[in-house]
Amino acid sequence: MSTRPTDAITDFSQFQGMRRGARSGDEATIRKAAQQFEALLTQQLFKNMRAGSLGDDVMGGGQTGFYQDLFDQQMSVHLSSGKGLGLADMLVRQLRGSSAAQPGDSAATTLEAAAASGSHHAFALQSQANDVSGASATAGSAGKTPEAFVQAILPHAERAARELGVPARVLVAQAALETGWGKHAIKDADGKSSFNFFGIKSDRRWQGDAVSTTTTEFVDGEEQRQQADFRSYDSAGEAFDNYVDFLKSNPRYAQALNHGGSASHFVQGLQNAGYATDPAYADKIMKIANGPTMQLALASGRRSYAV
Structure with a gap:
């Protein structure tokens, strides 16, 4: 493991540079801060694993724990400086103020949506679901939880899912991924929700209103x-x-619609057709669809409108 001097845990001068960069909103500083945060979580993961071990062997001395802790800290920094667990990437998007479709961004969804990318592990997304907000059932006002988001869109998702022949949870998961469970839903200049849950761009085929965003x-x-x-x-x-019409009227999505009842084939077909540029798009949708946050939100949403 090669460690650059600036990555050493004993080098505290790096934080002075980060402080200066933070004041100017420097992109590199934002990423460095996100990596440091991921390193802290990785270190805690190592610590918990050590605590669950059988203890030191007979050769272990009184200083073993101290040096193990230093090693774990350095390993955490080293891992987060590369592709890491995926949490740093999501924090960078959030700190940049992205209003585009992102995975949920509070504490329990990070294990389900960023865990989706091939280089992102499942625990990363767990840190993103408890505080996410979503569109409420009235006029696009924001809810406070994934449950509120699901309650607002579930009846529409179930209707669309029947037309597409896929489980409703897959459409809900795609909407959650695209909007961060509603928190990053695209809004117009007046702050009104566009209700664009699927990240569909406006082109010459679209005759309705459009919203420009980054x-x-x-x-x-x-x-x-x-x-x-x-x-x-x-x-x-x-x-x-419109999402249903968009897929059915576009020949490029024929493979996705010919899914044979398989949710994974449906989302993989979307990715293969270029629905999104994220190479892990299909995996992320399925991670969210099968995750515990989705299961709880669906149960709550169905109870709400069944009463």
Whole structure:
């Protein structure tokens, strides 16, 4: 393991540079701060694993724990400086103020949505679900939890899912991924929700309203910030209806619609057709769809409108 001097846990001068960069909003500083935060969580993971071990062997001395702790701290910094667990990437997006579709961003969804990328592990997304907000059932006002988001869109998701022949939870998961459980839903200049739950862009085929915003796209495997126009709807129901029409009227999504009842084939078909530029798009949707946050939110949502 090669460690650059600036990555050493004993080098405290790095924090002075981070403090200066933070004042100016420097991009590199934002990423460094996010990596430091991920390193702290990784260190805690190591600590918990050590605590669950059988203890020191017979050769262990009184200083073993001290040096093990130093080693774990250095390993945490080293791991987070590369691809890491995926949490740093999501924190960077959040700190940059991205209003485009992102995975949920509070504490329990980070294990389900960032865990989705091939280089992101499941525990990373667990840190993102408890505080996410979503569109409420009335006029696009924000809710406080994934449950509120699901309650607002579930009837529309179930109707659209029947037309597409897929489980409703898959459409809810896609909407959660695109909007961060509603927290990053695209809004117009007046702060009104566009109800664009699926990140569908506006082009010459679209005759309705549109909203321009900054989004994150993957180009040659690298994230890039771009300005783009997105479709705007008057209601959640209209958004889901248009999503169904969008897929059915576009030949490129024929493979996705020919899923044979398989949710994973459906989302993989979307990815193969270029629905999103994120190379882990399908995996992320399925992670959210099968995660505990989704299960609890669905149960709560179904109880709410069944009463």
